[in-house]
Amino acid sequence: MNFNKAEFVLSAVDPAGFLRDGLPQIAFAGRSNVGKSSVINRILGRKNFAHVGATPGKTSQVNYFKIDGRAYLVDLPGYGYAKVSKAERDRWGRLMENYFAAGLISLGVQIVDARHKPTADDLTMIRWFYDTGCPVLIVANKLDKLKKSEIEPNLERIRQTLCPGGEAEVVPFSAETGVGKDALIQKIGGILHL
Numbered sequence: 001m002n003f004n005k006a007e008f009v010l011s012a013v014d015p016a017g018f019l020r021d022g023l024p025q026i027a028f029a030g031r032s033n034v035g036k037s038s039v040i041n042r043i044l045g046r047k048n049f050a051h052v053g054a055t056p057g058k059t060s061q062v063n064y065f066k067i068d069g070r071a072y073l074v075d076l077p078g079y080g081y082a083k084v085s086k087a088e089r090d091r092w093g094r095l096m097e098n099y100f101a102a103g104l105i106s107l108g109v110q111i112v113d114a115r116h117k118p119t120a121d122d123l124t125m126i127r128w129f130y131d132t133g134c135p136v137l138i139v140a141n142k143l144d145k146l147k148k149s150e151i152e153p154n155l156e157r158i159r160q161t162l163c164p165g166g167e168a169e170v171v172p173f174s175a176e177t178g179v180g181k182d183a184l185i186q187k188i189g190g191i192l193h194l
């Protein structure tokens with residue numbers, strides 16, 4: 001699957017907009033500012049495809065990119081931004097509940113910050129993926145911000161918190177430097193047999 005052959009398809013703001021054409025859907029989740037847009041741009045080989053630095057919490061929408069005509073990369077709205085109104089948080093919750101309940105996810109990609117212990121929200125989110133029964137990859141982003149000696153202990157802390165029973169695999173990544181890009185693309189293709 002050639003990730004450089006990607007096109008933006010549409011943004012869904014409610015379940016009526018969800019794509020249901022049978023192509024595999026690779027759903028990307030992460031808290032606001034974790035670098036989800038940057039990770040997506042990095043693996044698609046684009047600078048500004050997904051909107052880096054988008055006003056957090058202002059855009060509860062599900063964005064679809066078609067990859068090589070063979071799968072969708074689904075950019076789920078970020079979570080965990082403190083300054084979001086209750087109304088907007090509720091809207092986010094309904095949209096996510098509906099998307100996860102629709103049975104459309106072939107692979108979950110949970111993005112976390114390699115520097116920090118995953119948050120309670122990260123754990124809640126990854127459990128939503130686990131509950132669907134889909135395979136899950138964890139991208140530990142911002143690896144470039146770690147000292148070499150910090151890398152393995154931090155990755156282990158992420159494993160212990162999010163996948164203590166080996167439920168998912170952690171992929172070290174830096175959207176800034178491109179570290180982990182090839183590994184992530186390879187693992188996605190391997191899991192989906194594409």
Ligand code: GDP
Pocket residue numbers: 030031032033034035036037038039051052053054078141142143144145173174175176177
């Ligand atoms: P999103 O809200 O999760 O989509 O996050 P963005 O992609 O908008 O990134 C948030 C901020 O983190 C931006 O200033 C990015 O330049 C920065 N960022 C994203 N990924 C990395 C990374 O791997 N390393 C570093 N150093 N900064 C990153």
